[in-house]
Amino acid sequence: MSRLEELFKGRSKKALLMPYTTGGYPTVKDCRQVLEAFIAGGADMIELGVPFSDPLADGPVVQASTQQALDQGVTPDDVLQLASEFTSRVPVVLMIYYNCVFAYGVDRFVEAAAAAGVDGLIVPDLPVDEGEEFIDACRARGVDAILMVAPTSPDERIELIAGSASGFIYCVSVAGVTGARTSLSEQLPDFLWRVRARTDVPLAVGFGVSTSEQAAEVARFADGVIIGSRLISMLDEAPDIGDGCRTIVKFLKEVNEVLN
Amino acid sequence: MTIQSRFGPYGGRYVPETVIPALDELAAAYERLKDDSGFRAELNSLLKDFVGRPTPLYFAGRLTEKLGGPRIYLKREDLCHTGAHKINNTVGQLLLAAEMGKKRIIAETGAGQHGVATATAAALFGIPCVIYMGIKDIARQELNVVRMKLLGAEVVPVSSGSQTLKDAMNDAIRDWVGNVEHTYYVIGSVAGPAPYPALVRDFQSIIGREARRQVLESEGRLPDELVACVGGGSNAMGLFAAFLDDQVSMTGVEAAGEGLDSGKHGASIERGQRGVLHGSMSYILQDAYGQIIEAHSISAGLDYPGVGPEHSWLHDEGRVRYDSVTDAEALAAFTLLSETEGIIPALESSHAIAWIVKHAEDYGKDGVVIVNLSGRGDKDVHQAARALGIME
Ligand SMILES: Cc1ncc(COP(=O)(O)O)c(C=O)c1O
Numbered sequence: 001m002s003r004l005e006e007l008f009k010g011r012s013k014k015a016l017l018m019p020y021t022t023g024g025y026p027t028v029k030d031c032r033q034v035l036e037a038f039i040a041g042g043a044d045m046i047e048l049g050v051p052f053s054d055p056l057a058d059g060p061v062v063q064a065s066t067q068q069a070l071d072q073g074v075t076p077d078d079v080l081q082l083a084s085e086f087t088s089r090v091p092v093v094l095m096i097y098y099n100c101v102f103a104y105g106v107d108r109f110v111e112a113a114a115a116a117g118v119d120g121l122i123v124p125d126l127p128v129d130e131g132e133e134f135i136d137a138c139r140a141r142g143v144d145a146i147l148m149v150a151p152t153s154p155d156e157r158i159e160l161i162a163g164s165a166s167g168f169i170y171c172v173s174v175a176g177v178t179g180a181r182t183s184l185s186e187q188l189p190d191f192l193w194r195v196r197a198r199t200d201v202p203l204a205v206g207f208g209v210s211t212s213e214q215a216a217e218v219a220r221f222a223d224g225v226i227i228g229s230r231l232i233s234m235l236d237e238a239p240d241i242g243d244g245c246r247t248i249v250k251f252l253k254e255v256n257e258v259l260n
Numbered sequence: 261m262t263i264q265s266r267f268g269p270y271g272g273r274y275v276p277e278t279v280i281p282a283l284d285e286l287a288a289a290y291e292r293l294k295d296d297s298g299f300r301a302e303l304n305s306l307l308k309d310f311v312g313r314p315t316p317l318y319f320a321g322r323l324t325e326k327l328g329g330p331r332i333y334l335k336r337e338d339l340c341h342t343g344a345h346k347i348n349n350t351v352g353q354l355l356l357a358a359e360m361g362k363k364r365i366i367a368e369t370g371a372g373q374h375g376v377a378t379a380t381a382a383a384l385f386g387i388p389c390v391i392y393m394g395i396k397d398i399a400r401q402e403l404n405v406v407r408m409k410l411l412g413a414e415v416v417p418v419s420s421g422s423q424t425l426k427d428a429m430n431d432a433i434r435d436w437v438g439n440v441e442h443t444y445y446v447i448g449s450v451a452g453p454a455p456y457p458a459l460v461r462d463f464q465s466i467i468g469r470e471a472r473r474q475v476l477e478s479e480g481r482l483p484d485e486l487v488a489c490v491g492g493g494s495n496a497m498g499l500f501a502a503f504l505d506d507q508v509s510m511t512g513v514e515a516a517g518e519g520l521d522s523g524k525h526g527a528s529i530e531r532g533q534r535g536v537l538h539g540s541m542s543y544i545l546q547d548a549y550g551q552i553i554e555a556h557s558i559s560a561g562l563d564y565p566g567v568g569p570e571h572s573w574l575h576d577e578g579r580v581r582y583d584s585v586t587d588a589e590a591l592a593a594f595t596l597l598s599e600t601e602g603i604i605p606a607l608e609s610s611h612a613i614a615w616i617v618k619h620a621e622d623y624g625k626d627g628v629v630i631v632n633l634s635g636r637g638d639k640d641v642h643q644a645a646r647a648l649g650i651m652e
Contacts, residue, residue, distance in 0.1 A: 052550070052551065053421065053551040053552045054421065054426065054427075054430050054537065054538075054552050055430075056275075056276075056430045056433045056434060056437075056538070057276045057434075057437065058434075059434070063420060067420070067421075070551065075549050076549055076550075097550075098274055098536050099535045099536045099537065099544075099546065099550040099552070100549060100550040100551075101550075102534075102535055102536060102550060103533075103535060103546060103548065103549055103550025104549070104550065124276055125274045125275055125276060125536070125539075126274060127273060127274075127275065127276075127277050127280050128277075129273065129280075130272050130273060130274055147277075148276070148277045149277060150276070150277045150278035150280075151278075152277075152278050152279075152280075152281045152282070152440060152441065153277060153278075153280070153281060154281055157277075157280065157281065161277070172276075172277070172278060174438075175278050175437065175438060175439075175440055175441065176278070176437055176438035177434045177437055177438060
């Protein structure tokens with residue numbers, strides 16, 4: 001069992017809380033402060049995005065954060081460095097688009113992630129059918145290849161994905177890109193039951209979760225809750241980074257209350 | 261036979277899991293319908309009566325004389341309804357979409373020709389249509405924006421990234437991810453995730469099948485060379501596909517923009533590296549970290565940092581030569597064809613013309629070359645007039 005799986009299985013909370021932010025946003029320095037805020041707010045693990053020029057699974061909020069990081073010259077190496085500063089304190093998974101992995105060299109990137117102490121890698125544009133080399137490299141280096149399933153995935157595909165999954169399965173709450181949504185899909189429970197029936201790997205839900213009410217709802221059916229765009233918006237809207245981080249800590253604590 | 265999804269190491273389906281089932285559904289529908297006699301009959305009748313096919317293979321006598329090289333034939337895709345080859349594909353895909361019961365059509369567009377062709381086919385089938393277009397392209401291809409609106413389409417301006425075709429495609433994919441169950445995504449070139457590259461090639465291959473028959477009629481033999489411009493590569497694949505087993509040499513012409521060494525170009529094959537963009541593995545313009553580099557071309561349709569995966573494979577195999585011409589050379593060819601043949605070509609197609617202008621002397625007078633005139637230049641007259649100093 002991987003470290004992430006052990007964390008899920010040994011939890012006392014209803015569901016683990018995994019905040020997301022874009023690596024190097026708003027700046028590399030301020031991003032450290034954001035990650036500290038995640039820890040202070042009670043994050044059980046952290047998802048850190050590697051900025052990519054063409055993030056086609058992301059909505060406007062994450063896109064803009066990505067562009068801002070890129071404009072400052074943030075590279076995958078910078079994000080690996082940033083991650084390595086936190087991995088001894090909290091498990092970190094990286095979200096990275098496939099072209100960045102491919103350009104780095106699939107094995108070389110997984111090796112660098114392992115060396116940084118990263119527990120898992122999420123590649124949103126690499127479906128399981130194209131992922132053999134990547135998944136093998138992850139296995140060889142003891143890093144979880146976190147695979148995604150979507151509400152549109154038929155049962156046979158869920159089985160196929162479950163067969164290669166480790167760490168947790170990233171369940172996309174709605175057919176769509178990242179971004180806060182006012183309500184969860186009515187089909188979410190049915191979707192999660194379909195996945196649950198086909199795997200023992202823990203299930204985390206992301207895309208669109210943005211309030212503690214939604215987190216509480218998700219926690220009834222899933223093992224983990226991922227919140228991203230809402231947190232980035234808090235930073236966008238705050239007068240300064242200190243203020244943004246305080247808002248985030250307060251919000252994450254509220255969410256944690258409903259998850260405990 | 262199942263639909264080709266890989267071309268050597270290129271192609272594949274590098275897209276979010278959410279749309280994989282829709283790609284499976286599309287591949288299955290296409291597999292079922294492509295040889296279906298009813299579907300074929302309907303498609304052929306639309307190509308004939310709505311698109312206006314077959315298009316002529318026109319012997320460009322004055323251009324031939326002027327260049328003093330091979331006998332030059334123009335495959336007149338500019339005479340298709342809506343003014344470019346793009347409609348061959350959109351009529352086919354709309355027929356598929358209708359068969360699949362899809363309720364909404366989306367597409368990306370660069371030059372606006374694919375957007376117009378999609379809006380046209382969507383109007384023909386009575387299905388609502390949304391077109392994504394970069395704001396830089398909206399500014400330089402204004403005529404086509406108005407046409408799309410007249411055809412009842414909604415044009416969504418895209419202001420992210422380079423504000424051109426690449427970003428329009430990102431937003432179209434994002435839309436699709438969110439509306440995948442009832443929306444059909446009409447990709448406009450031989451790019452994107454499988455099965456699109458093979459499907460779009462098949463719908464465009466009518467160009468080469470006609471040209472092959474026509475050149476045999478007029479010359480009694482196959483041509484020595486085929487020339488076509490390459491953005492994503494659909495007009496080129498459409499022409500080349502029917503000749504791949506023949507002893508015919510072929511050249512795909514990419515945009516060299518302000519020069520290959522200026523860094524401002526769209527020559528993905530000549531200057532790119534292998535990578536993944538918009539769902540498939542191919543040659544792309546990128547930096548050492550895999551960030552996509554903005555392309556540049558005077559022609560919006562070639563202003564794209566990627567290329568269809570089959571072209572990357574044909575390049576590696578040495579079956580097709582890929583070369584490039586600059587903005588200035590394309591502009592000169594635009595003027596030349598207008599003045600010598602009375603045909604105003606699209607700036608995209610002008611790249612193919614410019615290539616034969618540069619290389620005419622490599623062929624003897626009895627050589628035969630077919631140049632794909634992928635579209636007409638009405639959409640480009642404002643931009644060309646400014647560049648040529650005819651107009652402020
Ligand atoms: C007239 C014309 N030719 C060529 C192209 C380039 O596309 P492709 O390379 O797919 O033929 C376009 C694209 O907009 C076009 O409008």
